[in-house]
Each structure stands twice: as C-alpha cells, then as structure tokens.
Amino acid sequence: GKLNLLMGARQVNLLYPEPQGTDYTWTVGALYTVVPGFRVFASTSKVIVFTNQLSVDNSGATAADNPKKLDNETGEGVEFGIKTDWRDNTLSGSISYYKDQRANIVSFDFAKTAADPRNNDEDPNNIVSWWLNGGLYQVQGIDGDLAWTPNSNFQAIFNWNYMWEANILSD
Numbered sequence: 001g002k003l004n005l006l007m008g009a010r011q012v013n014l015l016y017p018e019p020q021g022t023d024y025t026w027t028v029g030a031l032y033t034v035v036p037g038f039r040v041f042a043s044t045s046k047v048i049v050f051t052n053q054l055s056v057d058n059s060g061a062t063a064a065d066n067p068k069k070l071d072n073e074t075g076e077g078v079e080f081g082i083k084t085d086w087r088d089n090t091l092s093g094s095i096s097y098y099k100d101q102r103a104n105i106v107s108f109d110f111a112k113t114a115a116d117p118r119n120n121d122e123d124p125n126n127i128v129s130w131w132l133n134g135g136l137y138q139v140q141g142i143d144g145d146l147a148w149t150p151n152s153n154f155q156a157i158f159n160w161n162y163m164w165e166a167n168i169l170s171d
Helices: 110-115
Strands: 003-014 021-035 038-050 073-086 091-103 106-108 129-133 136-151 154-170
Touching (some): 038 091, 110 129
Antiparallel strands (some): 021 038, 073 091, 136 154
C-alpha cells in the first residue's frame, strides 16, 4: 500500500569510559508513498537511560554522605522528511528535520567535588566524586544522505548534518 507504519526498539549499553547505564529507545512513525520513488515520513521517539548512578561515589564515600540514586535520564524526539529513490534503488536519498530533548542528564558536580576536603587528602582512599541530575538539553537541525548502490558488492554513502541548535535550556 501507500502507507507503511514503522515501529522499532533499541537497547544500547553505555560502556565508555566505564559502565554508565543502558539506553532504551522506542520509535513509531509512518512512511507514505506520494508517487513511486517519492515518500514522506514522520516519527516520534522516546528514550530512557537507566543510569544506576549514585549522588556520591568513590572510595571515600560514606553513609554519612547520604548517597541517593539519581533519576534516570529521559528524552523524546520528532523527525520528519522526504525519501527518494531512482533506478530501482541504485541511487537513493533522504532529507529530514529533527528535534530532540533530553532531561535529567547525569553530570559531574565539579564545584561540590572540588570543595570536598577529602579530595585534598593525600590518601587515595578518601577521594569522593559528587554527581547530580542536569537540566533539559535540546538539539534541532536537518540531516541528509545520498546512497549510490551500483551493484550488490558496493555502496557509497554521503551523509551530512546541520544542527542550528544545541542548547542547555535549563540546568
């Protein structure tokens, strides 16, 4: 038919520079064929990152620091655009607009960590690191790609992205 519904899910384990949580994303959308070789699409997505991060950690942390599990990171986004293909998908491309927001980003609390007197101690067993949930981050821009597939053994892809907003809306 002319209308196709899209659904997807993804799990990403965030391992660098150390285990930092798991990112789960789900997406729903639609792809509509306007004329053969020319389609429009729209999708929305939600993300949750189970961070398992405590407000204070490292070897010097004690129960008196009252460590609390920080909130999980959450996000949502939208994307819509145009897809085309020519010569039986030998040449295809897309251009899209996107806008994404992420809330509760886990951030290193530099001021509180620097002010903690245990971090000036020569004993490495006294070091503590303080963490907090950040505010609301937002990005928006356009993304495009062009793929050339002359045969089943070769494909060249050109991709570009222009992001006109990448802001911390609140912290």
